[in-house]
Amino acid sequence: MNFREYKVGARFFALALGGSMTITLLLPSFDISSVSATEVALDKQLWAGHESGFSLDDPLLLGWHRPEKVILKTDPKTGQPIEATTAYVYDKGTPFPGGVLHPGNLGKVSERLSINEGHINEANKDQGAVFLVRSNDQKQYYIEDATVTRGWNPEQVLKAAGDSNTYYASAGKSIFVREGCWWCHTLLPEQTQDWQVFGAPPMLGDFNGESPTAFGSDRKAPDLLHVGSRNASKEWLMLHFFNPRLVQPHSIMPRFDYLWGKVDANGKPIDYDKWRKEYSEYTEGKRIYPPEVPMYASNSDARHLIDFILNLK
Amino acid sequence: MGWSFKDPLATLSDDETTEKNKKLWERELLGGLTEDNNPVPVPVVWLVLLTVITAFLVTFPLWGQRPTAELFLPYVQAMQNPEVMNAKNDDEAMKAIEKIVSQDPNANHALLERHPVSMDDLRMIGPQIEALKAHNEHLGDYTVVGPNVVIANFEGNYRPDGSRIRQQPWWDKGYTIDLFYLSYFFLAVFLMIKRLPPTTWQPRHGHVED
Amino acid sequence: MFKYLLAKNEDIPHGASAVYWGFSAIVWFVIGTGLGSFNAAKLAFPDFVTGYEFLAFGHMRQVHVHAVIFGWISMAFGMAMMYITPALGNTRLWSEKLGLWNAFLWNIGLSLGLVVLWAGMTSGREYSDFPWFIDLYIITFMVVPLGVNVWMTIINRRTQGIYTTNWFFGAATFMLAIVFTVGNLPEFFHLTGLTEAYLTWWFAHNVLGLWITPVAAAIAYYTIPKVTGNPLYSHRIGHLHFWSVVVFYSTPAAHHLMSAPLPEWLKSFASVEGVLILVPAIAFVSNILLTMQGKWNMFVENIEVRFTVTGCLMAIPLNMQGGFQQTRAINWYIHGTGWIVAHAHLALLGFSTFLEAAAVYLGLQSMMRRKLYSLTLANIHFWLLLIGFTTYWVSMTIAGLIQGAGKIYEVPYIDVVIAEHPYMIARWIGGTLVFVGNCFWLYNMWMTARAGTEVPQGRMPHELAYER
Numbered sequence: 001m002n003f004r005e006y007k008v009g010a011r012f013f014a015l016a017l018g019g020s021m022t023i024t025l026l027l028p029s030f031d032i033s034s035v036s037a038t039e040v041a042l043d044k045q046l047w048a049g050h051e052s053g054f055s056l057d058d059p060l061l062l063g064w065h066r067p068e069k070v071i072l073k074t075d076p077k078t079g080q081p082i083e084a085t086t087a088y089v090y091d092k093g094t095p096f097p098g099g100v101l102h103p104g105n106l107g108k109v110s111e112r113l114s115i116n117e118g119h120i121n122e123a124n125k126d127q128g129a130v131f132l133v134r135s136n137d138q139k140q141y142y143i144e145d146a147t148v149t150r151g152w153n154p155e156q157v158l159k160a161a162g163d164s165n166t167y168y169a170s171a172g173k174s175i176f177v178r179e180g181c182w183w184c185h186t187l188l189p190e191q192t193q194d195w196q197v198f199g200a201p202p203m204l205g206d207f208n209g210e211s212p213t214a215f216g217s218d219r220k221a222p223d224l225l226h227v228g229s230r231n232a233s234k235e236w237l238m239l240h241f242f243n244p245r246l247v248q249p250h251s252i253m254p255r256f257d258y259l260w261g262k263v264d265a266n267g268k269p270i271d272y273d274k275w276r277k278e279y280s281e282y283t284e285g286k287r288i289y290p291p292e293v294p295m296y297a298s299n300s301d302a303r304h305l306i307d308f309i310l311n312l313k
Numbered sequence: 314m315g316w317s318f319k320d321p322l323a324t325l326s327d328d329e330t331t332e333k334n335k336k337l338w339e340r341e342l343l344g345g346l347t348e349d350n351n352p353v354p355v356p357v358v359w360l361v362l363l364t365v366i367t368a369f370l371v372t373f374p375l376w377g378q379r380p381t382a383e384l385f386l387p388y389v390q391a392m393q394n395p396e397v398m399n400a401k402n403d404d405e406a407m408k409a410i411e412k413i414v415s416q417d418p419n420a421n422h423a424l425l426e427r428h429p430v431s432m433d434d435l436r437m438i439g440p441q442i443e444a445l446k447a448h449n450e451h452l453g454d455y456t457v458v459g460p461n462v463v464i465a466n467f468e469g470n471y472r473p474d475g476s477r478i479r480q481q482p483w484w485d486k487g488y489t490i491d492l493f494y495l496s497y498f499f500l501a502v503f504l505m506i507k508r509l510p511p512t513t514w515q516p517r518h519g520h521v522e523d
Numbered sequence: 524m525f526k527y528l529l530a531k532n533e534d535i536p537h538g539a540s541a542v543y544w545g546f547s548a549i550v551w552f553v554i555g556t557g558l559g560s561f562n563a564a565k566l567a568f569p570d571f572v573t574g575y576e577f578l579a580f581g582h583m584r585q586v587h588v589h590a591v592i593f594g595w596i597s598m599a600f601g602m603a604m605m606y607i608t609p610a611l612g613n614t615r616l617w618s619e620k621l622g623l624w625n626a627f628l629w630n631i632g633l634s635l636g637l638v639v640l641w642a643g644m645t646s647g648r649e650y651s652d653f654p655w656f657i658d659l660y661i662i663t664f665m666v667v668p669l670g671v672n673v674w675m676t677i678i679n680r681r682t683q684g685i686y687t688t689n690w691f692f693g694a695a696t697f698m699l700a701i702v703f704t705v706g707n708l709p710e711f712f713h714l715t716g717l718t719e720a721y722l723t724w725w726f727a728h729n730v731l732g733l734w735i736t737p738v739a740a741a742i743a744y745y746t747i748p749k750v751t752g753n754p755l756y757s758h759r760i761g762h763l764h765f766w767s768v769v770v771f772y773s774t775p776a777a778h779h780l781m782s783a784p785l786p787e788w789l790k791s792f793a794s795v796e797g798v799l800i801l802v803p804a805i806a807f808v809s810n811i812l813l814t815m816q817g818k819w820n821m822f823v824e825n826i827e828v829r830f831t832v833t834g835c836l837m838a839i840p841l842n843m844q845g846g847f848q849q850t851r852a853i854n855w856y857i858h859g860t861g862w863i864v865a866h867a868h869l870a871l872l873g874f875s876t877f878l879e880a881a882a883v884y885l886g887l888q889s890m891m892r893r894k895l896y897s898l899t900l901a902n903i904h905f906w907l908l909l910i911g912f913t914t915y916w917v918s919m920t921i922a923g924l925i926q927g928a929g930k931i932y933e934v935p936y937i938d939v940v941i942a943e944h945p946y947m948i949a950r951w952i953g954g955t956l957v958f959v960g961n962c963f964w965l966y967n968m969w970m971t972a973r974a975g976t977e978v979p980q981g982r983m984p985h986e987l988a989y990e991r
Contacts, residue, residue: 006685012501013694013769017701019497020773023490023792024725025705028777031468031786032717041716051713053647054654061643098715105715178643180581186859190782190930191379191466197933200458203466204784207716211709212647215720215783219859219926220566222936245569250941252569258576272574343686344610346745347754351813353763353806360805361763364846368798371850372791466784481851487791495799498770505766506759518754 036107037099037208039141042133045209046088046143047311049170050095052177053212057095061178063171063304065094069311070161076152079160085132087146087161091154092128098209099143100131105208106143113142120145128154163298172308175301177214179256185224186216187312199226221253228312237306242293243279259301264294323511331510338510339520347519352512365495369488374481380428381480382442382462383452387413387420388430389439403432410435428457438462454479528627532620538890540622542972544602545887547630548879549965551594556958558587563951567944577641585640585652591871592650592735593633593661599879600738601626604673604692606886607745611689612680621672628664632657646710648719650727655710662703670696687761691741694769698733702726717785724779731870732772732800739834739875740764740807742882746831747814750885750985751821756813764806771799778849782858790851797849804842811835825985826901827881833909834877841869856931861943862923865916872912872957880908880964887968888984893975898989900967907960914953922946 037045047069050057057065072085090096100120103111113136114120123129123145130146130153146152158166176182189198202225207213231237236247241259244251257272264270278291296302315327324331338350391397391413392406400406414420430438441462445452451472456465469478470485527535564571565580572578609616616622636657639645645652653661673696677689685693706726709719748755755761777785777793812835815821821828844866847853857863888895895901922943929939978984 009690012505012766016766016769017698017773019494020770021705023494024774024776024789027490028721028786028789029718031789032721035717045715054644054710059644059654061645098713177645177647178581179579180584180643180645182647183581183584188783190855190858195458197936200461200463201466201782202784203464204468204717206784207720209715211713211715211719212723213716213720214647215780217649217779217859218861218864220861221940248937250937252566252940252944252947254565254569254580255573256579258574258579276574337683341682341684342613343682343684344607344613344749346611346686346748348687348758348761349754349756351757351759353757353759354809354813357760357805357809361802364799364801364805368795368846371798371847371852372794374851467787468784469787481787485788485791487788487793488795490788490792491795494770494774494796498766502763502766506762509759512759516754 034107035205035208037105037110037141038203038205039133039135040203040206041208041210042099042106042110042141042143043086044206045097045099046131046133047167047169048097048173048210049090050097050101051211052170052173052214055095058174061174063168063174063301065091066168066170066174067091067094068158069167069169070157071165072157072161073165074160076156076160077150087152087157088131089154089157090123090125090129090131092126094125094128096123096125096129098211100145107205107208109140110142113140114144118142118144119148122148130154130157167307167311168304169308169311171301171304172306172311175259175305176308177212179259179305181224182214182216183218184216184220184253185222186219187213187223187225188215189223189225198223199229224309224312226313228310232310234306234310237309238296238302239293241302241305243290246290246293256302256305259305260294260296261300261302263297265297266295267297268294270294320511321507323507323513324509325504325507326510330508334510335514335516338516339518342519347516350510350512350515353506369491372488373483379465380424380457381453381465382438382445382455382457384421384424384428385430385435385438385457386442386446386452387417388425388435389442392435392439407432434460451476451479525627527620527623530620532618535619535623537615537619538606540616540619540626541602541605541886541890543623543626544598544605545883545890546968547626548595548598548602548883549961549968551590551598551633552876553958553961553965555587555590555595556954556961558583558590560951560954560958562587563947563954567947567951576643582641582643585645586637588650589633589637589640589652592730593629593636593665596735596739596871596875596879598626598629599883600734600742601629601669602886603738603742603745603879603882604669604696606890607742607882608673608676608689608692611686611745612676612682614676614679614681617672617675617679621668625665625668625672628668632660632665636661648709648723648726650730651707651710651723655707658703658707658710662700666696666700666703670700686744687755687758687765688741688745690761690765691737691744691768694765695734695738695741698769698773699730702729702733706730717783720780720783721777721785725776728776728779729773732775733768735871735875736772736803737765737768739878740768740803740838742878743807743811743831743835746827746878746881746885747811750825750827750983751815751818753814753816753818756810756816760806760810764803764810767799767802767806771796771802775800775849778854781849781851781854794850798846801842801846804838804846808835808838826895826898826905827885827985829905830877830881830884833905834874834881837869837873837877841866841874844869856927857923860923860926860930861919861946862927865919865923868912868919869916873916876908880904883968885984887971888975888978891972891975892978893971894978894984894987894989896967896970896973896975900963904960904964904967907956907963911953911956911958911960914956915950916953918946918949918953922950 049067068089070087072087075082099106103114120143132144132146134144135141189195189201191201195201239246241256243255244253275291281287282290315330317327388410391410394413397406397409400409437460438457454465455462465479467479469482527539562583605622636653640652644654646654673692677693709722775793775797777789778797781790822832848857925942926939
């Protein structure tokens with residue numbers, strides 16, 4: 001350590017940086033990797049799918065290769081009425097979520113049950129799969145591959161559920177990421193006071209398998225982690241997305257009318273210029289009522305995003 | 314690399330190393346720049362010390378941010394009091410409860426004041442808190458959120474019985490690591506700067522002997 | 524500039540790459556602050572430019588952030604490294620050609636990355652928004668070549684010693700490569716859940732703490748002694764600064780997630796370390812201000828010194844905020860509010876931009892051997908930056924305090940939005956002033972290259988009188 005002696009300095013540097021990385025990366029990794037997935041995490045990763053950000057399966061975040069969440073009221077195979085069951089439909093070629101690919105992420109108990117009872121290791125991407133979240137008598141939650149255990153295949157399940165009971169929440173989450181909703185709407189109620197309004201903060205195991213978590217850091221708008229429990233009105237959400245100032249005059253949210261695409265639910269082209277002109281007249285007081293918001297098509301981005309929002313319970 | 318411990322607060326190098334260092338220091342122009350050998354000023358040392366102390370003090374958890382089940386237990390227990398049971402309406406019942414609890418030395422009065430509740434709230438959370446108490450749960454681990462009493466999502470230290478403390482502990486292994494980490498840092502930096510020539514000597518820049 | 528890309532290394536004039544980096548940085552600064560001003564207008568007036576997906580706030584915000592971090596700040600760093608590193612070793616840059624190619628590939632990669640982000644192709648991870656193929660490009664063609672040039676120049680120096688600035692340059696380029704690789708592991712290997720969230724903020728913290736803050740400070744260690752002619756006050760404080768940056772600044776990542784369910788011990792550890800970032804700050808500020816002894820007139824008279832000392836003074840509120848706002852006692856109030864936005868701009872637009880601007884002013888004049896075209900324009904630039912930034916910082920800090928109060932008193936959110944509105948307008952005005960100032964700067968530097976008075980060999984640009 002002479003003045004102008006750098007060998008020792010370089011070793012000290014390696015020691016300092018290595019020590020820092022040991023404490024901040026290696027030590028917490030033991031804690032974080034030992035976390036077991038909660039019921040919330042199983043549900044979340046199954047509806048959100050493998051990845052909501054950029055991936056080779058959906059490079060433009062347009063909602064390709066996405067699972068659907070459906071509520072079944074009849075058995076898709078026999079057609080007999082059953083108790084309402086939530087199923088997660090992975091069509092052929094849709095990548096499976098982290099917990100199915102790497103059951104170790106689920107935690108020891110859930111991993112054992114998911115493999116032994118749920119047969120998730122038999123799921124096959126080329127054939128597609130239908131997953132369920134199940135629990136045993138001791139309230140231990142696990143994933144079941146209903147394609148193996150019950151012979152349900154994706155097409156049957158989608159048909160049995162029908163469009164009104166199908167939620168494109170996964171495609172919706174990628175729009176949430178793509179459109180940068182999370183630059184203003186956080187997905188993390190804080191551990192202090194604000195959870196009285198926005199709901200309980202998430203628990204430790206609630207994120208297993210989710211990517212990206214998209215907590216957000218710069219909150220300029222309400223937290224959305226539990227928004228589906230506060231507001232479940234599709235009509236309100238539709239107006240709000242088309243032009244937030246239709247339902248909340250002081251909102252600073254951008255208009256997301258372009259998520260409607262070219263045509264409305266009836267296949268009629270949407271005339272945005274006319275709508276904006278009439279809306280301007282309304283804001284200037286020349287019209288009493290704002291123009292009608294067109295109903296979104298059932299395969300539009302708007303539909304997917306609204307399904308995602310309704311799914312945030 | 315000779316060490317000398319004659320006067321450790323002045324320099325830890327032996328005379329030969331110091332002389333070599335001095336010569337080099339005076340000779341060298343790094344892109345026309347030079348450096349002086351001034352000591353770390355005493356106010357800076359004090360500021361650094363103050364920072365370390367403050368860092369620990371200010372990081373200890375703020376107590377009582379959130380209302381726990383434990384906080385409302387005195388209220389819930391007071392609900393069984395005949396005076397409360399016989400109250401004409403909720404307002405009077407609440408007043409009676411507050412009166413009873415105000416004499417309870419174990420209640421956290423300051424925090425209760427910040428988390429006011431009504432009889433309606435107590436009717437919803439009361440049975441949940443009693444059920445937890447009947448199960449001998451640690452009430453401090455549960456948080457009251459609106460009408461629900463839920464387990465807090467902190468991952469604190471382990472108790473001797475293996476369960477986890479669901480509150481911010483005042484000391485955990487993070488602080489212990491900090492203590493060691495800081496000690497190593499200050500020791501290393503002290504050794505490093507004390508290997509330099511003593512601060513009583515200042516370089517005459519550009520001065521070249523022989 | 525482009526003709527030198529295919530020239531032999533020996534034929535490239537000394538300083539060519541620094542000039543290329545420098546002008547690129549200024550252009551990115553104009554673009555980045557222009558985008559910032561546009562985004563701020565959208566927050567103040569939500570119906571300003573509406574109906575186009577690619578002009579929506581959610582598509583533009585990250586473009587602004589990455590244009591200033593990787594375009595302006597990092598390219599200004601590259602510029603500083605290209606001329607300061609060899610100067611301090613009494614030598615020439617190891618490879619001017621590599622420097623030019625590096626800047627060229629940097630501009631290409633960043634443009635590509637920003638277009639990709641603009642289109643919405645994002646990893647959805649704040650500060651590491653670039654998808655993984657852009658991350659790989661950044662590591663391979665942007666970060667590592669810069670590091671190689673700096674390290675090789677230091678190794679081939681003609682002095683025995685390495686000056687403090689070069690410790691920082693060498694270490695920070697190395698740490699940036701590590702941070703970039705490790706921080707993007709969730710994208711390379713699809714790590715999920717809390718691991719993903721934690722590594723996102725490990726990256727975000729360290730890219731600021733181990734790249735932007737130390738390199739900006741290192742630049743001041745060069746500009747102040749160089750321009751004032753004073754020796755650096757204390758080699759010892761330099762040690763305290765360097766080692767505390769490596770040891771303390773690299774550890775508090777978890778303090779960005781104080782309200783997420785990470786292990787409590789990690790938050791406790793990170794929080795104490797977070798306060799200790801005041802140690803490098805105290806060392807840096809004291810060393811620079813003490814070096815100024817006897818030359819304080821230059822704070823008024825000289826543009827580089829004025830920029831540097833202003834940036835250095837901003838390090839005081841910056842680190843007081845940074846140290847304390849992350850503790851449990853304060854974080855619950857201001858987390859996720861405009862206060863943090865103000866703080867981030869104090870770090871990037873205040874502290875570090877002012878230090879870099881000085882380096883770019885000084886470097887372009889020295890490398891082109893041209894005296895600054897107009898001191899008046901430079902003064903206008905300084906004051907527009909300072910007034911614009913201060914307006915921004917004050918208004919966002921107030922907005923943040925309003926949001927914090929709204930959060931704990933459970934005020935309906937829309938009332939908070941209404942209360943913030945005037946400050947959103949003030950923020951937009953502040954940001955626009957900065958943008959206008961940068962347009963003047965670009966013009967001024969362009970004219971310096973075209974019409975600046977020639978600086979004779981062996982003289983510093985500031986020693987010459989202004990001719991116009």
